[in-house]
Amino acid sequence: MSEAVIRQISVDRAARIRRLELDAMVTAFYAADATLMPSGGATVRGLDAIRDFWLATPEHGLVALTIEAREVQASGDLGYEIGRFNRTLRPPHGALLQEHGKYLVIYRAGSDGVWKAVAEIFNSDSRG
Numbered sequence: 001m002s003e004a005v006i007r008q009i010s011v012d013r014a015a016r017i018r019r020l021e022l023d024a025m026v027t028a029f030y031a032a033d034a035t036l037m038p039s040g041g042a043t044v045r046g047l048d049a050i051r052d053f054w055l056a057t058p059e060h061g062l063v064a065l066t067i068e069a070r071e072v073q074a075s076g077d078l079g080y081e082i083g084r085f086n087r088t089l090r091p092p093h094g095a096l097l098q099e100h101g102k103y104l105v106i107y108r109a110g111s112d113g114v115w116k117a118v119a120e121i122f123n124s125d126s127r128g
Contacts, residue, residue, distance in 0.1 A: 003072040006081050006107060009115065014067040022054040031108060031116040039101060039123035061090035067103075077109040085122065100125045 009029070016025035026047065030036075036044040036053060044053045064087060071082040082104050089097040103122035107115045 002074065005115065006072045006074065006079055007069050009107075010067055010069045010081060010083070010105075014065060017054075017057075017062070018065050020057075020062070022057060023051060026051045026054050029117050030120075031110065031118045034117055035119045037119075037121040061092065063088040063090050063096065074107070079107040079115065081105045081107070 013025055013029050016022070016028070030047055030050050032047045034045075034047065034050060036050050038044065038053065041053075044050050066086045067083060068085070069081050069083040071080075073080055083102065085099075085101055085103055087099050089099065091097060101122055101124040103120065105117050106119040108118045109115050
């Protein structure tokens with residue numbers, strides 16, 4: 001897996017999130033046994049639980065999202081991506097919320113040769 005492939009996976013994922021194509025994003029991005037560790041939340045394990053997590057996202061009022069992969073490496077059937085994100089949320093009862101943070105995604109090539117995320121963590125630097 002090359003750095004360019006990981007970067008494209010990240011770009012495709014962000015585009016699906018912005019379009020609220022969350023079910024398709026989860027299916028394309030995460031492995032069946034993936035673990036997600038979201039900012040301020042409990043650890044989420046497995047594809048169905050991760051799908052439930054992401055399908056709740058529209059309730060948070062996503063207005064804008066940018067994801068920037070800053071460091072990407074791959075060796076054998078494992079790779080990782082470290083990056084930054086910025087998102088704007090419009091909660092149902094409140095003013096716009098700007099969130100800036102960082103993330104780490106670990107990828108693994110499946111037996112079919114398709115690369116998917118097996119672990120992800122993201123958290124905020126600041127909100128305001």
